[in-house]
Amino acid sequence: MNEQELFTLLQRVKNGRINPEQALKKIRLPPVEVLDSARLDHHRVLRTGLPEAIFGENKTVDQLIEILRAMLKRPTVVLATRIEPDKAHQVCAQVAGLHYHKTARLLVGNKGAIPENIGRGTVMVVTAGTSDLPVAEEARLCLTYFGHPVDTLYDAGVAGIHRILAHGEQLQQASALIVVAGMEGALPSVVAGMTPAPVIACPSSIGYGTGAGGFSALLGMLNSCAAGMAVVNIDNGFGAACMAAAINRKQFDPASEEHFLPPEE
Incomplete structure (x- = not known):
């Protein structure tokens, strides 16, 4: 249940379309669902504006199946990150209603529950190179399923500065930007010097030996002299998307929803 759904429920009580007892039954659904392999936080979207996501790396196929089946019963978008293709194939064979994005390693369900008209503007996802696409696509798709408009500019690194x-x-028209780069991690600093919007720098693990699996890019970004730039962890496209969504999300305004009453279930 998100803010809009809760507001609509209270509206229906006010207008006499449902009685308080029915509303109470809907609200008192347990916010935490205890499974054998997880404790699901179904009210996270109400508190934070973002649905709970499954970090799929190192989870077994059986664990993913149990968690996904429980989450798909709720009226929110379901995301599972870091799912390798073989594991995704096994899960999709046993759980209906899932779609797999191979490049982003992202499993998605309940796509019909994507919120509408939630963003203040468009978030732009930029990469230094094509090798950064898995991280960038994770960020782009997560933002899309969170309900935010997204634009992309890929393979625009500083080795050919004219490209950016x-x-x-x-770049100046974006409300927030996610910039993914490996190697020396210079691109976010350049972008942050070209736009008034917040820049979320995301180091990728792309690079030769002294790139140290993304640590060189991470340290370069943390030491940037560009103003208005923040840094997330190495390869953390999901975290970058969550930060961009928080920046871009419009404040829920009950006054603007006064006449919004979707059909009864």
């Missing part, structure tokens, strides 16, 4: 400079106007 040619898009200055487009």
Whole structure:
């Protein structure tokens, strides 16, 4: 249950479309569902504006199946990150209603529950190179399923600085930007110097030996002199998407929802 759904429920009580007892039954559904392999936080979207997501790395197929089946029963978008193709194939064979994005390693369900009209503007996802696409696509798709408009600019790293400079106007129109880069991690600093919007720098683990699995990019981004830039963890496209969603999300305004009453279930 999100803010809009709770507001609509209270509206229906006010208008006499359902009685308080029925509303109480809906509200008192346990916010935490205890499974054999997890404790699901179904009210996270109400508290934070973002649904709970499954971190799939190192979870077994059986654990994922149990968790996903429980989450798909709720009226929110279901996301499972870091799912390798073989594991995704096994899960999808046993759980209906899932879609797998191979590049992003993302399993998605309940796509019909994507919220609408939630963003203040468009978030832009930028990469230094094509090798950064798995992280960027995780960020882009998560934002899309959170309900935010997204634009992309891929393979625009500083080795050919004209590639990013040619898009200055487009960068300035974004409400927030996620910039993914490996190697020396210079691109987010350049972008942050070209736009007034917040820049979320995401180091990727791409690079040769002294790149140290993304640590060189991470340290370069943390030591940036560009203002208005924050840094998330290495390869953390999901975390970057959550930060961008928090920046871009419109404040829920009950006054603007006064006449919004979707059909009864």
